[in-house]
Amino acid sequence: MANLHRGEIEAQFGDRAYRLCLTLGALAELEHAFGASDLVALAARFEQGRLRARDLLLIIGCGLRGAGASLSDAEVAALAHAQGLPGYVDVAGRLLAATFGEGEATRPPTPQAQ
Numbered sequence: 167m168a169n170l171h172r173g174e175i176e177a178q179f180g181d182r183a184y185r186l187c188l189t190l191g192a193l194a195e196l197e198h199a200f201g202a203s204d205l206v207a208l209a210a211r212f213e214q215g216r217l218r219a220r221d222l223l224l225i226i227g228c229g230l231r232g233a234g235a236s237l238s239d240a241e242v243a244a245l246a247h248a249q250g251l252p253g254y255v256d257v258a259g260r261l262l263a264a265t266f267g268e269g270e271a272t273r274p275p276t277p278q279a280q
Contacts, residue, residue, distance in 0.1 A: 173264045174233065177226075177257040179245035186229030186257070188265040195228050209266050217258065219251075225258045 168174035174187040188196070193205060200221075202208040217225075227242040237245075247253030 170264055175229075175257070175260045175264050177247075177260075179247055184230055184235060185233040186226065186261050187233040188225075188229055188261060189232035192228040192232030193265075195231075196224060199224050199228075212262050212266070222254045222258050225261060226254065229257075229261045 168176040168185050168187075172187065174185055177184050177186055193208065196202070197204070197208050200208060200211055202211060223239060223243055226245075227237065227239050230237050230242060247257070249256070
């Protein structure tokens, strides 16, 4: 069971429930992937509330790996959510809220077509 006080959430992909957590290592992976100079810059990027599909993949993948899942980005991309794109957006939004808090910085992201 996920512990929200540790920044964990649960999400259902296919017929399996997963735990996600943006650990320090997962946050470092996101900093590198997004070219953010530090955690403040990373949070500022998320404050915009605008993310591409690739961004959702990175956030969800880092969260899964942070919680101990051994999934590559390709395996994460193959995970199906019953609600489709809105479901992935919800998972990423809840994970960011659990990590950074419930402020303006964690409103659900809006995917961007590119």
